[in-house]
Amino acid sequence: MTRRLRKTTLEDIARHAGVGMATVDRVLNERGGVSQQTTRRVLEAAKTLGTKRILPTEIKRRLLIEAVFARNHSAYYERLNEALQTVAEVIGLPVTVYRTHIDVDKPDKLSAHLSTVAGSRDGIILFANDLPQTAQVVQQLADKTTIVTISTDITDSGRHSYVGINNENAGQAAAKISEAICRKGGRVLAVTPETGVRAPLERLVGFTRFFEERDAEDRLLVFTPPSNMPVALSQLIQLLTDEDDIRVLYSPFNDAFAERVIEAGMQEQVIRSLAKITHDLSPHAISNLRSGLIDMVIDSNPMQQVSKAVDFIAREHGYVSRKTVADVDFQLYTSENLPRADRAD
Structure with missing residues (x-):
């Protein structure tokens, strides 16, 4: 009697690679958030165990994105900042987002920082007032990296995209x-x-x-x-x-x-x-x-704006999120339709 071979499971791969099952799932389904070294170890374990599925053929490096914010004291500013802290996990891409906050009344400092980081970042998300000085520096840097303005557009700047509501x-x-x-x-x-x-x-x-x-x-x-x-x-x-x-x-x-x-x-x-x-x-x-x-x-849906901005930069570098990122539109709220987590039961 021929004995049927047991199918390789996520648990088998995790044990062989010395990682958790959640890490194996993220690697095999290309959800991101795993280092290149660990990704390589998981893929090698899957191949060694003869996994009967199509494995990712490319280990993509992490994208480095700089979020530069002209700091103000609005609640909306804080919500954008919070969204940037979790966007990589939400969107499921190998992305590291660096956040830099510069006082809104210091456009010289903001322009200097943009010039400093442009050459070492795969993209820049910019939240700033539409000032001629800012527009000029964005235009100068647009050939070095992908620049996306968010929430407030900077017209005549040559930015690659604007993400925000109408x-x-x-x-x-x-x-x-x-x-x-x-x-x-x-x-x-x-x-x-x-x-x-x-x-x-x-x-x-x-x-x-x-x-x-x-x-x-x-x-x-x-x-x-x-x-x-x-x-x-x-x-x-x-x-x-x-x-x-x-x-x-x-x-x-x-x-x-x-x-x-x-x-x-x-x-x-x-x-x-x-x-x-x-x-x-x-x-x-x-x-x-x-x-x-x-x-x-x-x-104005800041989480959706941040997700769309990161998704745009990622696509410019050939990365595609497995999660569909919807276009940004405004939403109307009353006490009757607050997000579920914010409702009083």
Whole structure:
């Protein structure tokens, strides 16, 4: 009687290579996150044991990506940073992401750092304001490495790709909801963001254009807060008191002033009574949605942006993720559809 040979298992390969089964799975299914030396040992073990499957034929080196961020103090900035810490595992590619944070008011330092690392990185992910100086250095370095701008585009820079939502469309979505709330009467108040930050300015453009295209400019008020926050809050409260037909408050940027206004809604009836729409699903915004201090958040999906940026750079070098990376689009959240991990049971 002929004895049937036992099929080689992942456990057999792991034991022979001296690694865990999860490592064998990552190597054989090309999920990344394993050193070249360990990958080679696993493949040799699989061949020695006569594994009856197609094995990876190439041990790809790890891609080195530099993420350069112009540091600001927004919650969205922190979410982008957190996404970069886990993106390699999420996307399943052999990638190392180095993170460098440079104060937003030091463009000279940012430009110098880009010039320093460009020659030793397979790609650069850049989150920075659209300044002529930054655009110039990106244009100079585009032949040395793949450069992807994220969240805020840097126009006329020669960057290889921009990854982010269409901010004008996001602003128009907020305007459409605001207009629907006021359809039977009332007006909308939009707060202008701080200057120099391109994304929220684009959202405000989309928001105001919605009313202009419908000849409804008379239903929109725009408030530009002074730099002194207590004075700005006092002026806003006075405006809402004087203009008692305002029904919606819109902020295109979840900045310190927007947060202060939302908090003031706990004491100020003229703020609490309004429908409030803002951007970016920070932990604080989640808490405010749950408590009813705000009504809707339009999120830019930073994890998806980071994944798409890394995927683009990887594809430029011939790497293909086994996980499909969807195009980036904004998402609308209320207290009823928060991500499952953020819901209160």
